[in-house]
Amino acid sequence: MSTPPSSAGTSGEHAVERFAPTSGRVTGTIGIAICLLLVVLAVLGAGVSAPVAGIAAVLGVLAWATMLKPRLRIVGDRLVLVNSFETVTVPLAGITSVLVQQVLVVVVGGRKFTSPAAGRSWRQAAKKPRSTRDLAMSPVPGEGLQTDAKVVYADFVEQRIGERANEERGNRGIARRSPEQEALLAEVTRTPAWLEIGLLAVTVVVSVVAFLV
Structure with a gap:
């Protein structure tokens, strides 16, 4: 059997060799899709409450950060x-x-x-x-x-x-x-990773506000 593949860039001082993630891709993708759907339904007023959408947004950011990123x-x-x-x-x-x-x-x-x-x-x-x-x-x-x-x-x-x-x-x-x-x-x-940190902070704040309103 040949050695499992990795992706290598050009040779030299800054050559890049990438390793494929080993798990969590399918679960993370499904999780983000569900969270996004809940947020969209809440925005459209289709029976999903703001608190549920807030929690979905937090979970979506976490799924991205921990499983896909x-x-x-x-x-x-x-x-x-x-x-x-x-x-x-x-x-x-x-x-x-x-x-x-x-x-x-x-x-x-x-x-x-x-x-x-x-x-x-x-x-x-x-x-x-x-x-x-x-x-x-x-x-x-x-x-x-x-x-x-x-x-x-x-x-x-x-x-x-x-x-x-x-x-x-x-x-x-x-x-x-x-x-x-x-x-x-x-x-x-x-x-x-300021982007992920910021998104998580914003979604947590929005979720808390949604519960309090």
């Missing part, structure tokens, strides 16, 4: 975690361990950063319980990715990030778990 990609020498209400950018060379269970967890400088964009089902996670504390970076440089037919997409994401982390650490000449690698925690950036 999260993305995971590698941009140059950075791992970018586009999460519900913030975007976290992590230097690949600083990653000491990577794990995909219900969510993706990467550890940099002793701190964990998560993304719901990649994950395993509860059944898959129960069959493969692990901890980032015990996870050695895999594969080691030169081994390449597994192409066994039993590999699932979560394994591919885990392996690919591990491989790229090893490559970038080698490019910088940094030893794993060295003080130099730990110091890369300072290069982690967190950018709030």
Whole structure:
């Protein structure tokens, strides 16, 4: 079986490699459609009360932020975690361990950063319980990715990030778990998703007002 696909941009310092979200797409889309329908019916005066429409608007924003928005990609020498209400950018060379269970967890400088964009089902996670504390970076440089037919997409994401982390650490000449690698925690950036934060705040306020009026 060929390695599960990811989308890569042009080669170079800012090459982009995107990983497909692993779950929540169908549920999120259906949820948003239902919420939007309730809001439209309320606006048209078709039997849906303002409080119900307000709650639907809040749930619609949450469905978008938590199920459809999260993305995971590698941009140059950075791992970018586009999460519900913030975007976290992590230097690949600083990653000491990577794990995909219900969510993706990467550890940099002793701190964990998560993304719901990649994950395993509860059944898959129960069959493969692990901890980032015990996870050695895999594969080691030169081994390449597994192409066994039993590999699932979560394994591919885990392996690919591990491989790229090893490559970038080698490019910088940094030893794993060295003080130099730990110091890369300072290069982690967190950018709030002001659009989603603002939409959630507005819909919550509108919902509360609808209940009080």
